[in-house]
Amino acid sequence: MKKVLLSLAAITTLTTTTFANDINKDMFDQIQILKAKIDALEKQMQKQNETPKLDEKRIAKIEKKLKTNSKKIQKVKAHDADDNIKWNVDFRTQLDKLNYKLANGKRLKNEALMSNRLNLGMKFKADENSLFYGMLSYNKLYGENSSSTNNNANFDWITNESATNDNELKVKEAYWLYSNDSFLGNDDVSWTASVGRRPSTDGLGINYRVDQKRKSALAHTVNVEFDGASARFNIDKLTGMTGSWAKMCMGRGLTNAKLRFSTDGAPAYTKDSSSENIDMAGLIYVPYDDGQYSIHTNYARAWNLIGMKNGGSSFEDFGKIDLATLMFKTDGIGDGINDILDYTTFFASFAMSKTHPKEGMSMLGSSDSKTGHSIWLGINAPCPLSPDDAKIGVEWNKGSKYWRSMTYGEDTMAGSKIAARGTAWEVYRHQQLTKALSLTMRYTNIKYDYTGSNGFFGELGAPKEVIGDNVKEAQNITANIRYRF
CATH class of the missing domain: 2.40.160.10 (Porin)
Structure with a gap:
């Protein structure tokens, strides 16, 4: 009877120890997972904290480009002020x-x-x-007017190809x-x-x-x-x-x-x-x-x-x-x-x-x-x-x-x-x-x-x-x- 009780006690002790070891392992694993999540969260928060600095740099760069383009536009306007x-x-x-x-x-x-x-x-x-x-x-009528060909033909077939003494430009x-x-x-x-x-x-x-x-x-x-x-x-x-x-x-x-x-x-x-x-x-x-x-x-x-x-x-x-x-x-x-x-x-x-x-x-x-x-x-x-x-x-x-x-x-x-x-x-x-x-x-x-x-x-x-x-x-x-x- 004592042997049986001793055996049961030994089994219980062993079982309890094994169970405790299992629990410790599970807790350890969960802690590691939680730690990994915390590390990831800290990295994400750190990244978010750094984002405004990145935006500020981008904004500063854009502003610099706008300023440069504005100067160019002003030069173009000044150049074309008398020709628009x-x-x-x-x-x-x-x-x-x-x-x-x-x-x-x-x-x-x-x-x-x-x-x-x-x-x-x-x-x-x-x-x-x-x-x-x-x-x-x-x-203008198409071609030359027939009334001008009765005495001296002056066809307009070469009006823009030959130099003449005609300076006429009509201003309406x-x-x-x-x-x-x-x-x-x-x-x-x-x-x-x-x-x-x-x-x-x-x-x-x-x-x-x-x-x-x-x-x-x-x-x-x-x-x-x-x-x-x-x-x-x-x-x-x-x-x-x-x-x-x-x-x-x-x-x-x-x-x-x-x-x-x-x-x-x-x-x-x-x-x-x-x-x-x-x-x-x-x-x-x-x-x-x-x-x-x-x-x-x-x-x-x-x-x-x-x-x-x-x-x-x-x-x-x-x-x-x-x-x-x-x-x-x-x-x-x-x-x-x-x-x-x-x-x-x-x-x-x-x-x-x-x-x-x-x-x-x-x-x-x-x-x-x-x-x-x-x-x-x-x-x-x-x-x-x-x-x-x-x-x-x-x-x-x-x-x-x-x-x-x-x-x-x-x-x-x-x-x-x-x-x-x-x-x-x-x-x-x-x-x-x-x-x-x-x-x-x-x-x-x-x-x-x-x-x-x-x-x-x-x-x-x-x-x-x-x-x-x-x-x-x-x-x-x-x-x-x-x-x-």
Whole structure:
């Protein structure tokens, strides 16, 4: 029994010792694992503590690079400060089909009149208040004109390949514009002033048909290039009328001066006794413009207008003319009716002209003062077939017997439709093909009630019965592709 008890005690002791050894081993292993985890955690914490130091170094390096690049950029700006003119290009290739019906029944036509027109626009801002605008223009029929080959052929096949004595470069626009938010200390009136070769063609009204932003003048009475000055004043805060402004304009269409080395030996640039300076002054006034509905008015007077007497061979001074326009325009019809009407523009314009003949002279065939008038309606809307990238338009205008506009610069091959003493209408479609390319197709029809619509103020401008070889009706079909950027 004692042996058994001793044996059990020995076994228990041995077992307990073995169990204790096993426990010690497990604890040792767990401690080693825990220690390894603690070491890893300490390393991770140490790494995290070192990270800001690494970021600071990287940030310092980046800042150094930025500082270096900034210095380089400043040098580039300083180098280009006097050479940062922004250019834009408007290049048009056009095909016109012209048909004229004469009063005697004869017809004259040109089935395919082709032309290129290039306008290079430029803009430079020297400071916060002053800008320069310019435009160089090239507008030419394809090839050489046949009328110049009758006596002395001068084909333009080598225009840019052979040296010549031609120094001609056409400048369509060149003027500076000064702007200020305060006029003589009055913060309620912002204003601009400008002098130079004016942006006086393709003004409000005709700009929709030619597919571009409006220029300065109202095209119902004035659409000619001239040199002059203008000053605009935004007076909406003074009048309380939304968007109201006024612009005073003046210009010179002809300078009365003999050129240097004149054939009669007169001193250079002295007054020429055969003519006077042709000047024009006017006022454009917009009493209201809220962005959708607007009213536009203008008044202008031109002096010493020229023309020819019967059998005359030189221009003479015939007198003065007054011109006035009243236009209503809406950009968007209604409010949210549909997408088409939201982007439709409609305008209605009424214009008048009044002659003041010089003593002993006749203007428009009469020695008495004559008043003429014209009505012009137009609508420009998204094309229902392609509303996002195409526009369609319809215009109609009618001029009376003694109507006279100054629209010699209207962009059309058949003559100014606005000047018509009769009825004119046209339809057109503008299609945007790519970001830069666009296509325009247009049909214009003019029926003349009287002659002289596109003449000057002498005999050629007199309104007479349309008989014989006078043009009774003109038709112009136009298609062009334009590249603009």
